Amino acid sequence: MDLTLKKIVEESTFNHKDAYELGAKLIAIGDAEETMEIIDSDPVLQKLIKQNEYKIIQAKKEQLEKELKDL
Incomplete structure (x- = not known):
């Protein structure tokens, strides 16, 4: 199982937290x-x-837009 999770992380375009969540x-x-x-x-x-990947990206985008707006 660990090797599969590592593969998910290594092949992911997301950070480790996101990849582990998907895993x-x-x-x-x-x-x-x-x-x-x-x-x-x-x-x-x-x-x-x-x-699922799209939802993660969308949530990150919204968070970044909020942070940018708050600057």
Whole structure:
């Protein structure tokens, strides 16, 4: 499981916290390695992961915009 999480972090465009959050979600739905194999072969699951990634990016964007506005 640790190796799968490290792979998620290393291949992620997000910071470690975000990548581990995504990894934790994968683990929560089952075995991480098996889940990664399933995701790699299932476009619907890939879309769900992308939607989660988008939500993280959107939240960061909103936070940065708020911080910029407050300056």
